[in-house]
Amino acid sequence: MGDYLHIFMFVAAFAALLTGYHVALTLGGIALVFAALGVAFDVFEPRALIFWPSRILGNMSNQVLAAVPLFVIMGVVLEKSRVAEDLLNATGRMLAGVKGGLGYSVVLVGALLAASTGIVGATVVTMTLIALPSMLQQGYDKRIATGTIAASGTLGQIIPPSIVLIVLADTISNANAQARQTMGQPPSPVSAGDLFSGAILPGLLLVGLYLAYLALMAFIKPNSMPARSKTADADLGIETPSPARTAFAFIAPMTLIIAVLGSILGGFTSPTEAAAVGAIGAILLAGIRMRMDESNPGWLMKISLAGAGSLILLILTVWGIKLGIVGNLPQDAPPSDFFTQSAFGKIYASSICGLIVAGIVASLFTLSNQKKLQISLNGAAEVTSMVFLILICAGLFSIVFRGLGGDEFIEHMLVNIPGGMWGALIVTMIVMFFMGFFLDFLEITFIIVPLVAPPLIMLGADPIWLAILMAINLQTSFLTPPFGFALFYLKGAAPPEIETPDIWHGAIPFIGLQMIALLAVMFIPQLVTTLIS
Template identity: 60%
Template structure:
């Protein structure tokens, strides 16, 4: 028993050291697990058939309906980022709020929230807003610390505001942990879905945006010189209703379609991810058609949007199911009309693809999406082998014994877990933490009485905070790499500290009032 404990600890420590040394994550997890698995088999501590279960575990992961949503949501974010939708959002929001003291800061936070709900890619959001907004903020006289802190914090909102890749991966990990906890405790396990986490994260995410805006408002009142009103160039043409609708209305419509279809029970997360990817493709085509489209492309894309609205209306007033034994003549007419509308939508999607191809963005978007998706699933395979060997050594039982022995019960174990995850977030990406750490620590916490949805939202907020914490926060590295000359690293670090305090406040609120994370999932279920 003592040798198994030593090998379990050594396995985890070796993986952490190898990751800190810079070795690829997926290969590190799989390689360390393979080495310690061979050691365990040679010492008769692990039966060889356990290692033979790996192919079936990998196949099960590939068939997981939840994880199918990952590549489509990634593609949705990449297409929107490549089509310069973020540029339009930021320019339009900043011009709408130009007359307010601190208006550019408010615009950055609001755009960060919109991009979080449409792209969910932290690195791309931080870099985009740094390149577009930071030079303007500095030129308008903003305090560099306030400007960089606002951009870094707003960029991390993609970790918590749905649809977020973090929440999708956490849903799978916490759902498995909930089932594992039920098997150990002998009690029934409820299903933890992606929709539950999306609903659970929505209120804390919006409250966090509100805290950011409140901090900027107070700063503008107490330190007006740090966040002045924006001065627009006289030669800039005034915004038109079409500019505002195209820049702000279209992304909001896409967000509403994706989240509304999930929370309203109209579509599963996987189906909603397909809606998001298709909608992003149409928005990208609409954005780039004036520059790179040909005759008919723009009208075809507009026709697709109109057809989608007509399809939604038609589906609410008529029964379009083909599985019925008897279909009235009127319904047949509606079904035929719906098929025609679907063909128009398909034509709009093809026109959008042509526009992106001419803009030389379609291949780049697909390549970026494939790279990111491949990284996620390769890490998943490595983490599956790691978890298989770690559990064969009894590692999960040692972790459970350790957490249950901590004074304070659930709250003591939760505090230690959150601290460890926070520190690991300095060095590891959220994907490694979700796939490796969460399956180990979540079952004991659920056995101790933690609600799975509440626990997952706390973990997501924690990972978001570690993204922002100096000196190792990933968002700070992204900002540092894209910031113009003259911006000091210490200014970036100091600017992030107030926002870290706001995020810790949000974690404390969710911990003290679990209903902030659990009320909406219970309401929509």
Template identity: 50%
Template sequence: MDISNGLMVVLMFITAVGLLLLGYPVAFTLAGTALGFAFLGDLLGIFDLSILTAFPQRIFTIMSSEVLVAVPLFVFMGVMLERSKVAEELLDNMGRAFGSFSGGLAYSVTVVGALLAASTGIVGATVVTMGLLSLPTMIRRNYNIPFACGTICASGTLGQIIPPSIVLVLLGDQLSIAFQNAQFKMGNFAPDTVSVNDLFAGALLPGLMLVGMYLVYQFFFSLTKPDEAPPVPRDELGIQNRREFLLMLLRTLFAPLILIVAVLGSILAGLASPTEAAAVGAVGAIMLAGYKIAPDKARWILAAGAAFFALFIITLFFDLRMQRDVIPLSDKIAIAVALALSVIVVIGIAIAIWRTIQAKDEDGTSVLASVGRSTVQISSMVFVILVGAGMFSLVFRGFEGDIYIEEFLQNLPGGTIAALTLVMGVMFIMGFFLDFLEIIFIVVPIVAPILLMMEVAPGETMSPVWLGVMMGINLQTSFLTPPFGFALFYLRGVAPPQVTTAHIYKGVIPFVIIQVLALIILWFWPDVATWLPSVLYEK
């Protein structure tokens, strides 16, 4: 490779990262840096500007991707659940359920963090919500402050690895493209596809493993230091009647669990794509919000939920296609019942939408309008960054940067292990300064095709699902690690005055160690990530 090409690649990457650290908008930094170096390369005679003619096609491919439609739908679902106060109710009731145990409030934060991760997947909102609601309570109950801070930060970041997660949707889309490119370069022009479904299935067990490891650490902490994680006296829990409390707890858990099962279950079972499941989740979040606004006047919404479940059951046993020459009587009856149930669903959804329009947010605007505005802002940010990253990767490849990186990684002493360790280390450090969006769109398209061509055993290349899960947990660990982890800043912004930055840093260190231990477990036992996809999809 011409040395000037290698120099341009390095300068372009350093310039982009430097401008990002200075606070310039991500999308325009990526696209502007790429265009600037493209024109400079043309002046120097080492870059062909005709390469840029492929950029419109890249934008069209991005905008026509069915998988990426899931992003705004999952964002809408998460924001709507956040505004409907699901987290507050879950934390309150879980705290009362576990509060009588030593360390019970920490257990409740972790369980609620996992539930919110599986239903919203919005990390910042989860950390802030639990920091506002749980941290003052834990401090008032004489919990060790670093322990409480670490629990909230770690539990709040579970939304990055437990599906359905926006991180996994975007990472799965990029890995799918990278895997195809890797297979084409290896001469396989009919490769197996790797979908977001595969990555969701692969991340489920590692995510639950992390939850279990958090709980084990909290158990031993409360066992060895009971005075720093004391139980709440039973007479202060407000449980007058245990049977009534259990019923209330079931009511609190019922709707989020049904939503999780409907969304994640339909994806893992292969009944729906992530986009279709995200649409179900968005509608379910609206119905849940409508129910929360006026639970005493929610007969139609409850009926719609029951009708929706009945429709799901009917589709399992009957063929509801109407465009057939011959339709058996049993199917005709099932179709008629399905149409009647659909009417009930539509009425329930309409009532829920009307209630979210009528209800007012804290600033006086309609809840639905506020949620819609937040969804558009977050989704626009994601897609504009994706377009800018498309320009960056196009120019990067125009300078033969992919060849440069491939030669560098393949010639590292230590082979595949050294290459993967270096990539994970770079992503970990970048996670201190950049959001997951920039890392996924800048680093993954460049390095993933190279890694996926490298052998982990004689004749065996790296699993894209395993690589995606490793990257996801690595980014989650980076967001937890002092001094620059994003989750630490989220909590610092809402923590009470007596909580110092040192408390937060000290509290997350045991959880960072747990994260690293999880990565080591995945490194030596990749089946933790690859077993479930192989069982569900026979891959």
């Protein structure tokens, strides 16, 4: 029996997770139980457990994972401050009079929210609460409306900066190091920036496929996607926003996205540094947005605006230094040299940073006064705690599973599948797809990926390409009935007249589009590798 404990351990963990027990505690508890059984059957060396504390300390000092709480804060603050709602309403007005215009708005705003929040659940719930009532009131078919919202919400899985990609980057990097060590090759690190670059074209491909499908439906069944009346706001007694308010709705999130992604993809900052910029920028934008609701915004809004402008100026300065336009520094010199080696640089940095700090304080005061700060911080703390608790307990699970010989079993099974790398990849994709029905992406990333990725890399799979395939696959399983998590999020926030079969039928066409994207990335690796420097 001891020779099969690794199989029993995996089955027991899967069964326990299906019962609804807390994920992290389930993984940790199952690991301890099977560690004890392994010691009893003399197939597990208890000294292996001494690596667990060092793994926890390693996670605490991991610069890639440090980006997770910062991106979570960025997404939660933007969600709670109604920046997303303003963006959707402004886009809907812009496309008024166009058949299917509100559907296009949902897809476009879903893509922008994915690039600014990276949290699938938050995006789906936000879009459901904001867009679904408007779509139903406008006469949209329930299936098209719900399918569009669910699919657009899952774009947060693949469009950077995505929490999925950050976690996958750390896992794939470790798997790649393990595979190369086994093959006797020098290490070749995989960064979160590499995955962000690799995910851009597949993400845009998905957005294009969604828009093309909606355009086709608007042509074939125009009554299912009627145009929004240009006087819809007036008919409902809603005051048309001022041009300044409309401009802010577009410019604010776009500026934040460009600042964060541009810094990462341009090689100006690491993902963690860009995440800090994103969190600060989100707080500043939220403070400005909340003050815009007041008849007399006052001096706090001016300070927040000054802070936001200073942050943009600081980002542009750092970009200029990196490009050699500002400072005339030697090649590869850190940007900090510009701010420390001259009197002007010191005064400039002090002034800019002082304004940014003042803007942050003003925005935090505004959010606190509007009862949004505590809600945002609580939400961010819950998501972050969940991620890292699962990560810690998954580390214990991995140590015990490997100690029982589970990694060797998985490697032997994949290597001996007919078809070589392609056969093993297809089987892995199918297994992960069905796992996604029952397990969250964190559980799959922390449990399944470390087991299957090293053998696939040793068989010849490019680690970045493999990670993007896994991300798209998980995105598809998030949308697939009857267990897709995005469908549960949507149903929980939808009005009573939306029934579960409507949601399921609406999601099916978008699942087909995601499968097309998955196959395209699988057979055209250049979609992933083109933008990687």
